Amino acid sequence: GAVVSQHPSWVICKSGTSVKIECRSLDFQATTMFWYRQFPKQSLMLMATSNEGSKATYEQGVEKDKFLINHASLTLSTLTVTSAHPEDSSFYICSAEGPTTYNEQFFGPGTRLTVL
Amino acid sequence: AQKVTQAQTEISVVEKEDVTLDCVYETRDTTYYLFWYKQPPSGELVFLIRRNSFDEQNEISGRYSWNFQKSTSSFNFTITASQVVDSAVYFCALCTGGFKTIFGAGTRLFVKA
Numbered sequence: 001g002a003v004v005s006q007h008p009s010w011v012i013c014k015s016g017t018s019v020k021i022e023c024r025s026l027d028f029q030a031t032t033m034f035w036y037r038q039f040p041k042q043s044l045m046l047m048a049t050s051n052e053g054s055k056a057t058y059e060q061g062v063e064k065d066k067f068l069i070n071h072a073s074l075t076l077s078t079l080t081v082t083s084a085h086p087e088d089s090s091f092y093i094c095s096a097e098g099p100t101t102y103n104e105q106f107f108g109p110g111t112r113l114t115v116l
Numbered sequence: 117a118q119k120v121t122q123a124q125t126e127i128s129v130v131e132k133e134d135v136t137l138d139c140v141y142e143t144r145d146t147t148y149y150l151f152w153y154k155q156p157p158s159g160e161l162v163f164l165i166r167r168n169s170f171d172e173q174n175e176i177s178g179r180y181s182w183n184f185q186k187s188t189s190s191f192n193f194t195i196t197a198s199q200v201v202d203s204a205v206y207f208c209a210l211c212t213g214g215f216k217t218i219f220g221a222g223t224r225l226f227v228k229a
Contacts, residue, residue, distance in 0.1 A: 042222075095217075
């Protein structure tokens with residue numbers, strides 16, 4: 001099956017710093033990538049959808065200047081949490097789909113962000 | 117509007133019991149996909165099944181079975197002879213046009229030895 005990786009898997013940072021999370025499709029071309037956020041004991045909430053080479057489409061209530069998404073290639077999308085604050089602490093999960101995934105999204109293992 | 121409802125927040129069973137996790141969805145699209153995912157404590161989502169809207173055939177995979185009924189917009193998941201390793205959060209999800217996937221709130225399953 002298709003494999004999606006995320007890096008880092010766990011990050012702790014100080015308030016005010018920026019954190020970049022990478023999402024890679026390892027064995028397929030991901031024309032579309034999705035970023036989700038999951039608070040403890042809650043469901044996954046879609047933050048944004050990104051198509052390769054285009055600007056990301058953000059869900060209502062998600063600050064695009066706060067969560068910068070770049071999908072510069074068919075195998076890599078990045079999410080940058082700018083000037084992170086403790087309330088940004090969460091589990092961030094990406095998923096990807098492409099021409100060969102037959103309408104199925106494949107999820108990365110997630111990145112746990114803790115902002116002190 | 118698209119919506120997925122998992123009314124059961126937590127379920128606790130004793131090992132070897134059967135357990136059914138409910139999922140009810142709402143969508144106006146005629147073409148859509150339904151999924152079940154398992155999320156163990158490690159956090160990684162584990163894909164269990166995908167069903168498209170035109171395939172109402174029930175499916176069995178080992179101890180897992182799924183009952184898809186369009187008439188009631190339900191896609192329920194049954195674990196037979198539950199095991200401690202089945203303890204996790206289970207999410208039902210709906211994917212419609214544009215591959216936008218909406219997740220239910222999840223059901224936390226505790227299986228006691």
